[in-house]
Amino acid sequence: xNIPLFPEQPEEVSTGAIWLARLALLLSAPLNWLSPRxxxxxxxxxxxxxxxxxxxxxxxxxxxxCTVSRRCRSQEGCLRRxxxxxxGTWLKRRxxxxxxxxxxxxxxxxxxxxxxxxxxxxxEEVRSYSKVISVTNTSxxxxxxxxxxxxxxxxxxxxxQEDQPVHIPRASIRQLFALTKGHNLEFSLVLILGxxxxxxxxLQPNLVADIVEQSNTxxxxxxxxxxxxxxxxxxxxxTTIQYYMLQKIGEGVVYEARTNLISHLFRLPIFEFDNRxxxxxxxxxxxxxxxxxxALIQGTIALTSGSFIVVGAAIGLALKDSFLFLxxxxxxxxxxxxxxxxxxxxxxxxxxxQKELGKLSxxxxxxxxxxxxxxxxxxxxxxxxxxxxxxxxxxKLGIRLAKIQSFMTPIxxxxxxxxxxxxxxxxxxxxxxxxxxxxxxxxxxxxxxIMIGPVGQIFGAFSGIGESLGAFARIRELLDLAxxxxxxxxxxxxxxxxxxxxxGMVVFEKVSFGYKKLEFGADxxxxxxxxxxxxxxxxxxxxxxxxxxxxxxxGKSTVLQLIERFYDPDGGYIYVDGKDxxxxxxxxxxxxxxxVEQNAPVLPGTLRDNLLIGNTDVSDQECYDVLKEVxxxxxxxxxxxxxxxxxxxxxxxxxxxxxxRLALARSLLSNSKIVLLDELTSxxxxxxxxxxxxxxxxxxxxxTVIVVAHRLSTIVDSDIIYVLEHGRIVGSGNHxxxxxxxxxxxELAKEQFLDKVI
Ligand SMILES: Nc1ncnc2c1ncn2[C@@H]1O[C@H](COP(=O)(O)OP(=O)(O)OP(=O)(O)O)[C@@H](O)[C@H]1O
Numbered sequence: 001x002n003i004p005l006f007p008e009q010p011e012e013v014s015t016g017a018i019w020l021a022r023l024a025l026l027l028s029a030p031l032n033w034l035s036p037r038x039x040x041x042x043x044x045x046x047x048x049x050x051x052x053x054x055x056x057x058x059x060x061x062x063x064x065x066c067t068v069s070r071r072c073r074s075q076e077g078c079l080r081r082x083x084x085x086x087x088g089t090w091l092k093r094r095x096x097x098x099x100x101x102x103x104x105x106x107x108x109x110x111x112x113x114x115x116x117x118x119x120x121x122x123x124e125e126v127r128s129y130s131k132v133i134s135v136t137n138t139s140x141x142x143x144x145x146x147x148x149x150x151x152x153x154x155x156x157x158x159x160x161q162e163d164q165p166v167h168i169p170r171a172s173i174r175q176l177f178a179l180t181k182g183h184n185l186e187f188s189l190v191l192i193l194g195x196x197x198x199x200x201x202x203l204q205p206n207l208v209a210d211i212v213e214q215s216n217t218x219x220x221x222x223x224x225x226x227x228x229x230x231x232x233x234x235x236x237x238x239t240t241i242q243y244y245m246l247q248k249i250g251e252g253v254v255y256e257a258r259t260n261l262i263s264h265l266f267r268l269p270i271f272e273f274d275n276r277x278x279x280x281x282x283x284x285x286x287x288x289x290x291x292x293x294x295a296l297i298q299g300t301i302a303l304t305s306g307s308f309i310v311v312g313a314a315i316g317l318a319l320k321d322s323f324l325f326l327x328x329x330x331x332x333x334x335x336x337x338x339x340x341x342x343x344x345x346x347x348x349x350x351x352x353x354q355k356e357l358g359k360l361s362x363x364x365x366x367x368x369x370x371x372x373x374x375x376x377x378x379x380x381x382x383x384x385x386x387x388x389x390x391x392x393x394x395x396k397l398g399i400r401l402a403k404i405q406s407f408m409t410p411i412x413x414x415x416x417x418x419x420x421x422x423x424x425x426x427x428x429x430x431x432x433x434x435x436x437x438x439x440x441x442x443x444x445x446x447x448x449x450i451m452i453g454p455v456g457q458i459f460g461a462f463s464g465i466g467e468s469l470g471a472f473a474r475i476r477e478l479l480d481l482a483x484x485x486x487x488x489x490x491x492x493x494x495x496x497x498x499x500x501x502x503x504g505m506v507v508f509e510k511v512s513f514g515y516k517k518l519e520f521g522a523d524x525x526x527x528x529x530x531x532x533x534x535x536x537x538x539x540x541x542x543x544x545x546x547x548x549x550x551x552x553x554x555g556k557s558t559v560l561q562l563i564e565r566f567y568d569p570d571g572g573y574i575y576v577d578g579k580d581x582x583x584x585x586x587x588x589x590x591x592x593x594x595x596v597e598q599n600a601p602v603l604p605g606t607l608r609d610n611l612l613i614g615n616t617d618v619s620d621q622e623c624y625d626v627l628k629e630v631x632x633x634x635x636x637x638x639x640x641x642x643x644x645x646x647x648x649x650x651x652x653x654x655x656x657x658x659x660x661r662l663a664l665a666r667s668l669l670s671n672s673k674i675v676l677l678d679e680l681t682s683x684x685x686x687x688x689x690x691x692x693x694x695x696x697x698x699x700x701x702x703x704t705v706i707v708v709a710h711r712l713s714t715i716v717d718s719d720i721i722y723v724l725e726h727g728r729i730v731g732s733g734n735h736x737x738x739x740x741x742x743x744x745x746x747e748l749a750k751e752q753f754l755d756k757v758i
Contacts (some may be wrong), residue, residue: 013064016303021064024088031083039098044088047095058120059111061088069238082111085120089113096120109309163232173465176295176472179253187300193242194304200235202312204228205446239305246300257475257514258289267483270566274515279362280355284478286469288354295461295468302461306454313451320444321436324427328448331419332455338411339459342404349401356397358474360390384621388515391453416452423448468543484586503578504542504673504704506563510535511572514564532558534727535572540720542673545696547715548746550724556708557598559724560676563706564595577673594670598678598708600663602654607635608643613667617667626668629698630661631691657688664695674704681714689714712752723744 013021029041065084079100086098097114112119180187210224265281287576313586317325367374367383427441436444514530528534532555540546548556562569563576565586574581577592584592603612611623623643627633635658639645654662660680667675677696679692681689693714709715716735723731723738723745731742738745 011059011063013060013067015061016063017066019062020088020091021068021084024061024084024091025065025068025080027091028080028083028087031087032080037082043083043098043632045091047086050090050093050095053089053092053094053096053115055115055118055120057092057094058085058089058115061085061092062113062120064088067467079111082113082659083270085113095618115294119171171224173299173469175476176292176465176469177299179256179292180296182256183249183252186245189244190245190300191304192258193238193245195302195308197235197238197242198305198308198312200238201309201450202233202316203231203442205450207231208446209443235384242301242305243297246297247293249300250296253296254293257292258285261285261289261475261478264481267485268478268481269484270561271515273482277358277362277366279360279365281356281478282365283354283361285356285476287357288474291350291354291468291471292475295465295472298461298464302454302458302532306457306461307452310451313447316447317444317451320440320447321427321430324423324430324444327426328419328423331422334415336459338415339408339462342408342411343462346401346404346408346466347470347473349397349404350467351473353394353397353401353469354474356390356394360387360394362715363387363390405467408462411459416455420445420448451473465600493556502542505575505578506540506546506674506704506706507573507575508536508538508559508562509573509575510537511562511569511574512536513558513567513569513571515567531561531570532727533569536724536727537572538722538729538732540674540704540706542704543700543702543718545700545715545717547707547708547709547718547721548724549709549712549715549721549745551744551748552710554724555727556724559679560595560678560706560708563674563676564593565589592672593674594667594672596660596663596667596678596680600656600659600680602647602662604647606641606644606646607662610647610662611643611669615666615670622669623665626665627705629668629689629691629695630665632658632661632665652742659686661688661692664692668695668699672703676706676708678708679710680707681709681711712749 031042034042062081062085065081065088068082069081082098086096089096097117098111099114099119100111114120207224207228211222211228214222214224264286265285314325314329317328345490364387367387374380423445427436427444430436431438431441510533511533512531513533515532516530536555536559538546538548538559550556550558558567559569562574563581565581568582576584576589581589603613607627608620608623611626612618620643624633624636627636635645636642664677664680667677680696681692689711696705696707707715707718712735713723719730719734721735721738723742724727725744731738733741735749739749
């Protein structure tokens with residue numbers, strides 16, 4: 001859902017208002033970078049003196065701002081527009097209130113303008129925003145502040161249809177260099193060093209000219225010679241320091257990009273992982289992040305010392321002969337346009353290389369995970385062939401990129417040579433016509449020579465920046481995805497309460513869900529074929545064991561994933577511990593629940609690490625006790641490292657059954673009220689199955705336990721069993737009741753020789 005924060009088709013306004021809006025947008029632009037509290041301070045200072053605007057006046061400015069600024073479907077957009085309206089009214093010596101707030105869904109934050117506490121022309125929905133900041137137009141005392149915008153000014157995440165990822169995402173140089181924000185001091189130092197070394201370099205031709213002039217009278221150690229040596233060595237030292245500092249900044253930027261990406265990936269909604277490959281994500285963290293360094297170093301050198309030398313030499317050239325200078329400039333500009341065009345192609349080619357590299361990582365990573373299956377099925381050569389083909393494809397793309405890049409150097413060299421030839425040709429002509437002296441032409445050529453290196457540097461930087469922008473675009477593609485909490489709601493969302501959903505219970509009320517996201521406003525009834533769960537109603541009580549059984553693919557694990565809020569239902573309600581489960585923050589909700597996944601994955605690390613995931617407040621003795629309870633005590637007995645014994649990557653050194661028992665041990669240690677166990681006994685022998693049943697029974701005493709199982713022997717004595725078929729509940733009751741009235745259950749029981757009443 002997109003709330004029209006401001007009208008997308010504003011009313012027509014006068015040209016004067018449009019210009020006022022442009023000015024207001026320009027003046028308010030720097031405010032966009034400030035924290036909401038700072039904005040609040042500045043705006044309240046601005047508006048304090050002036051009388052309040054009328055709603056009509058504000059609407060005119062608002063429509064003008066909406067006409068000038070194109071879109072407003074994000075936090076950033078509404079901030080920009082509402083600030084501009086506030087500044088626009090101030091320019092007209094009027095004032096308004098400026099507010100920001102939280103929306104329940106789908107936006108995290110919103111900003112708007114109020115007159116006499118009424119949002120101007122906003123739809124009803126805005127009233128459901130919980131206000132965070134309000135700057136009033138009457139007195140400072142009335143300024144309200146209810147806390148700061150949470151999660152700082154992180155980039156907006158839009159949820160509209162328009163935001164489908166484009167095929168090749170683009171990133172701008174500004175966005176790339178914004179990564180250096182935390183290194184302003186170092187950057188200023190690099191800039192100063194750049195200016196100093198450029199100044200020293202520009203001095204050198206004059207010093208050489210002096211030395212040549214003085215050498216007419218024989219060689220002497222003149223002050224010019226001393227200065228020349230000094231300027232050469234000082235410039236070298238300054239450049240070394242400059243390079244070192246840039247490398248340092250580069251490392252900082254790579255670190256920043258990497259950590260931002262990692263932290264963002266950890267917070268993406270689960271559905272984002274359904275169609276993305278882990279290998280590709282990893283290559284963005286490792287390869288793409290490293291590529292940012294190159295652009296920053298090359299670009300900054302070119303833009304600091306390089307551009308100063310170019311500007312300084314250009315001024316010198318223009319002073320010597322402006323006509324000749326303009327001719328040289330025209331040739332350089334022409335090749336510059338060509339290079340710019342090629343840099344664009346490099347960016348796209350580099351993006352493709354990175355993307356294919358991601359695919360190769362994905363392929364190898366997947367194979368390495370399934371290495372046992374690959375070996376046992378003799379599929380090594382086939383998989384190797386696939387990886388080789390992908391590497392070959394990558395090689396071809398790399399060569400294509402190299403071809404484009406290698407054009408850059410000859411083009412820049414050729415343009416420089418052409419420039420030199422033109423200067424000499426036209427210069428010679430001008431000397432012969434008496435427009436300039438031969439000494440001036442020599443000096444001109446010398447200055448041009450000094451300029452050549454930095455011009456080449458600048459051209460080269462475009463190639464490097466193009467490549468880094470390709471990599472940065474891939475990083476941004478992930479960073480621009482909304483994180484899980486963006487879809488969060490707050491306590492005010494509590495909608496309908498269900499009297500039967502009491503404390504400690506998990507209740508499903510007509511829950512429908514499909515993995516394929518429905519368009520906004522789509523009728524669920526008409527999309528039944530796409531639904532994995534269809535109007536599922538069930539309830540799991542505290543102190544009882546609730547089982548869900550059914551054929552493979554019926555939707556059993558999906559039920560558990562909805563309770564965890566990995567996905568949100570398309571219809572119906574879920575109540576957890578007496579409340580609509582959307583009324584909790586995800587963190588609160590997950591604190592209430594322990595979830596043991598189907599394959600009981602184990603994190604790489606020690607036995608202790610795995611027992612204490614999410615719950616560090618556990619003593620060693622408790623760990624030993626719980627391991628004994630699940631019959632895993634032999635693990636610590638056979639290893640001298642005890643709880644610190646290492647478990648291989650993904651628990652490879654444990655058997656499937658041991659992993660399941662370890663997962664159960666973890667849930668026995670947790671303090672959560674609700675335990676969800678998905679196929680916990682699939683890998684167990686009958687002895688260990690009995691041990692597990694006992695442990696689950698112990699859990700049931702103080703928790704709500706929901707068990708998903710194929711093997712009916714593990715759940716026949718559950719308090720209530722739900723039978724799920726094709727996403728629908730086809731029966732519920734205890735084992736005996738189900739045998740009697742649900743044919744599917746009877747069939748399942750018969751297959752497992754459990755069709756006897758117990
Ligand atoms: N992330 C996903 N994206 C799309 N479809 C999915 C996803 N996860 C599961 N499905 C589909 O949803 C259906 C129900 O899956 P679910 O894992 O809930 O079944 P299940 O009853 O637990 O099966 P099993 O007993 O084999 O584990 C299946 O058809 C499955 O293919």
